[in-house]
Amino acid sequence: MNPKPSPPASTAAALWFKNAVIYELPVRAFSDWNGDGIGDFRGLIDRLDYLQWLGVDCIWLLPFYPSPRRDDGYDIADFAGIDPDYGTLEDFRELLDEAHGRGMRVLADLVLNHTSDQHTWFQQARSSPQSSYRNWYVWSDNAQRYPEARIIFTDTEVSNWTFDPQANAYFWHRFYSHQPDLNFDEPAVREAMIAVVFYWLDMGLDGFRCDAVPYLFEREQTICENLPETHAFLQELRRRVDERYGGDRVLLAEANQWPSDVVRYFGQAANPAGPGGDAAGPEFHMAFHFPLMPRLFMAVRQEARRPIVDIMAQTPPIPENCQWGLFLRNHDELTLEMCTDEERDYMYYEYARDPRMKLNIGIRRRLAPIVDNSRREIELMNVVLFSMPGTPVLYYGDEMGMGDNIYLSDRNGVRTPMQWNVDRNGGFSKAPPEQLYAPLIQNPVYSYQAINIERQFQDSNSLLNWQRALIQLRHKTPLLGWGEIEFLAPANERVLVYLRRLPKTASAAAKAIPGPRCVLMVGNLSRSSQAVELDLSRFMGQVPREMFGGAAFPPIGAGLYQLSLGPYGYYWFELDA
Numbered sequence: 001m002n003p004k005p006s007p008p009a010s011t012a013a014a015l016w017f018k019n020a021v022i023y024e025l026p027v028r029a030f031s032d033w034n035g036d037g038i039g040d041f042r043g044l045i046d047r048l049d050y051l052q053w054l055g056v057d058c059i060w061l062l063p064f065y066p067s068p069r070r071d072d073g074y075d076i077a078d079f080a081g082i083d084p085d086y087g088t089l090e091d092f093r094e095l096l097d098e099a100h101g102r103g104m105r106v107l108a109d110l111v112l113n114h115t116s117d118q119h120t121w122f123q124q125a126r127s128s129p130q131s132s133y134r135n136w137y138v139w140s141d142n143a144q145r146y147p148e149a150r151i152i153f154t155d156t157e158v159s160n161w162t163f164d165p166q167a168n169a170y171f172w173h174r175f176y177s178h179q180p181d182l183n184f185d186e187p188a189v190r191e192a193m194i195a196v197v198f199y200w201l202d203m204g205l206d207g208f209r210c211d212a213v214p215y216l217f218e219r220e221q222t223i224c225e226n227l228p229e230t231h232a233f234l235q236e237l238r239r240r241v242d243e244r245y246g247g248d249r250v251l252l253a254e255a256n257q258w259p260s261d262v263v264r265y266f267g268q269a270a271n272p273a274g275p276g277g278d279a280a281g282p283e284f285h286m287a288f289h290f291p292l293m294p295r296l297f298m299a300v301r302q303e304a305r306r307p308i309v310d311i312m313a314q315t316p317p318i319p320e321n322c323q324w325g326l327f328l329r330n331h332d333e334l335t336l337e338m339c340t341d342e343e344r345d346y347m348y349y350e351y352a353r354d355p356r357m358k359l360n361i362g363i364r365r366r367l368a369p370i371v372d373n374s375r376r377e378i379e380l381m382n383v384v385l386f387s388m389p390g391t392p393v394l395y396y397g398d399e400m401g402m403g404d405n406i407y408l409s410d411r412n413g414v415r416t417p418m419q420w421n422v423d424r425n426g427g428f429s430k431a432p433p434e435q436l437y438a439p440l441i442q443n444p445v446y447s448y449q450a451i452n453i454e455r456q457f458q459d460s461n462s463l464l465n466w467q468r469a470l471i472q473l474r475h476k477t478p479l480l481g482w483g484e485i486e487f488l489a490p491a492n493e494r495v496l497v498y499l500r501r502l503p504k505t506a507s508a509a510a511k512a513i514p515g516p517r518c519v520l521m522v523g524n525l526s527r528s529s530q531a532v533e534l535d536l537s538r539f540m541g542q543v544p545r546e547m548f549g550g551a552a553f554p555p556i557g558a559g560l561y562q563l564s565l566g567p568y569g570y571y572w573f574e575l576d577a
């Protein structure tokens, strides 16, 4: 079954994700239709016009499956259902129809690595060594196997093994001890998870954000991450998705790894000669660029471009039909796993002075509070994000500068109800406030009376309207989704400068994209005004056009090109390639 006709894989239309703006949202937090204090699919459907207005091309839904929600739904108890708090399968189908009718795609979270301990598979597996599900999980009679594997949730877990008295054995888990890892060595597990993928894609879903993909297999004497067996399974998954749906569904990898390891998740074309199991075929269309994210925050605090330039220098090129997913914040802590000890200490010192702001190896804060509600910094960071090679992924609420609540447990402080207007509960729900799944932000700077969509919609100078204009500009500039990046190195290190252009090897599809052929990004990473001199001699005679306002700047001559920028100021210039 193939519910939607797919464009041929080689066209720019098939590679829609390269020019998309993705918006990540938890159904629970977005909008409550039935007034029980918990967001639901009908509430989300009701808000689709807003997302369309904002310019969102693709919604990424956090897990909405039945779950005890001890890891906010990443502990799944039934892969084929909808949590009744969020609605029904019918509601979900309607969401797909309504989103598609507005030209928007929908991605869902796919949690391959583990289940909840409440899943019937685990219940059966633990019940008896003879159960046909026993081998669906990873068991041991001691807690000593795979000692090199790190612990991810360092604040709560002391081991990747937990003893289950019912099974009288230890089970393996990379995350919480109520989230047993599935055993991907068991063929029935691999088939069951591919069946899950087909089930949702058959319904018309456009793809998945694939959770925790580096950890699928375990092997002794390894760190149990990025193993060749894992890549081989992911290639099979991709092959079977492509065979069944003809190439327009998208798989986005959550692999919090260094760039050289992440590129292997794009599969063969990224590493034709690469060692291991990744030489046999494509894997993901997209992968998040985790290491770039903290370095964007480092760069503005250090007032230096080096962290950004260095990490991009370590980022290998990826195939034209693949894409990075770029983000500033998401539903998790601002992870510092892909940082050196020194960088991590710096980030904690600068951005997590209150110990409550730390969680595991990261910082549990939203974008606006992290930068002390500095509009200029928020704009600059978005301008950089939207012009780096990749597809921007926005986190709900950040488009208006929503705040957080570090007094809520785990990562719940960045998952509070969406602030729509000044009505009761910020327009999120008609329930009595004490019935809400989480309190709204109360703090006077970030409360829904101060920060809400309706108010910012009416204010033409609001962050919301600025964010929308940035999305529109990005849509008019597909080059930013396709081109390569070249950093310039002016003497003033506080200014970040790069060119975006199509590579010489660009395909006919890439060359056919409309809009500018070359974009020059200039951003002042410091809190004071800066001057910068650029060697643009190769563009001599051209008149740079500033893309936000359309103004023509002085023509480029033979000498260094001089620019000045206000605090956190930025320009995008259109040039001829």
Ligand code: NOJ
Residues within 6 Å of the ligand: 071, 074, 075, 111, 175, 211, 212, 254, 331, 332
């Ligand atoms: C990554 C998800 O982003 C996070 O929220 C979750 O807790 C872990 N995977 C475990 O599923």
